Amino acid sequence: MSRAIGWMLAVGVCALAASCLSCGSPVHDQQVAEMGPEPPGEHPGPLHRAGQPCLVCHGWLGPSHTEFAVAGTVYKAINDKTGVDGAIVIFTTPDQNSIAVQTNAVGNFYVVKDRWPLSFPYQVQVQYPKLPNNMKMASPISRDGACNDCHADPAGPARFGHIYLVADVADFPQ
Ligand code: HEC
Ligand code: HEC
Incomplete structure (x- = not known):
């Protein structure tokens, strides 16, 4: 040449x-x-854009400079989209390595990619201290920690509805 x-x-x-x-x-x-700018008065940070697919913007294509390994939002019930503060999202690999992450005031949780310790696949469950049973996702997650990409409303063929702790909000502990 x-x-x-x-x-x-x-x-x-x-x-x-x-x-x-x-x-x-x-x-x-x-x-x-399509997700538009931040609503007036809101600033990008841990409490923003609850329910939106975090990893679309927090992946390697940006626009955020902070890449997440996993992120999502936990809500009270199927029929109540109030974010839950203090829910615990637990990730466990087949060899029992595990990490637990707590949701914040709007129900958001996330782990920055550089601090993510687990490899795929992993199981995921959500716990709330005042509830007796955890919500478990039956299928393992094998290649995508983008919880809200799948867990979006309205539920349909490719979207499975938001992550929730109880079916009916009447059963959510005060
Ligand atoms: C439409 C794009 C977009 C979506 C969706 C989005 N973010 Fe962000 N996020 C940003 C931008 C832009 C920033 C600020 C600039 C930066 O981090 O470089 C930011 C900043 C943050 C920060 C602060 C990061 C830091 O290092 O200072 C956190 C935490 C955060 N977002 C969490 C979330 C969570 C959790 C979700 C989902 C519930 C989410 N974001 C959804 C675009 C987005
Ligand atoms: C590829 C799509 C997909 C991704 C990504 C995904 N889920 Fe799921 N999730 C599902 C489907 C489908 C179900 C229902 C069937 C099942 O349990 O496997 C479900 C069920 C659940 C359940 C059980 C109860 C409920 O809310 O429906 C929880 C809790 C859950 N997922 C949490 C998470 C968390 C946390 C993440 C991110 C780490 C996540 N999911 C990522 C598709 C997904």
Whole structure:
């Protein structure tokens, strides 16, 4: 290969890489855009965008600089979308490695990617100290910690409804 062609190829590859970095993937950019800006008075942080698919923006394509391994939102009941403060999301691998993460005031939980200790697959369950039974996801999670991508409303063929602790809010402890 002549030097000139090698150089042209290198420039071409750089241009491609640069354009990928600046515009990401069109599908991703559209997903981010569709969620719109922060509501007036809200700031990006642990309490923002409850229920939204966190990892769309907190994955390697951004726009957030903080990449999460897992994130989502826990609600009271199927029929009550109040976020639960102090629920515990427990992740367990087949060899019994485990990590527990607590939800915050709006029901959000997340683990930053650099601090995530487990490998796939893992099981997940949600516990609330005042409830006798944990909510368990039957199938293991094998490649995607983006809880709210699947757990979104309205439930349908590809969306399974929000994560909840009891079926009926009347059974949620005061
Ligand atoms: C539409 C895009 C978008 C969605 C959806 C989103 N975030 Fe964010 N988030 C951002 C941006 C942008 C920032 C601030 C800039 C940055 O982190 O680089 C941010 C910041 C944060 C921070 C502060 C990070 C830090 O290191 O300072 C936390 C924590 C956070 N978000 C949690 C969540 C959780 C939990 C969810 C889902 C319930 C969520 N975000 C959904 C875009 C998003
Ligand atoms: C690929 C889609 C998908 C992802 C990602 C996913 N879930 Fe699920 N989840 C499901 C489906 C489908 C069910 C119902 C069947 C079952 O339990 O396997 C379910 C059930 C559950 C349940 C049982 C009760 C309920 O709310 O329906 C909990 C709790 C749960 N998931 C939590 C989580 C958490 C926490 C995460 C993120 C670590 C997560 N899920 C990620 C699809 C998903």
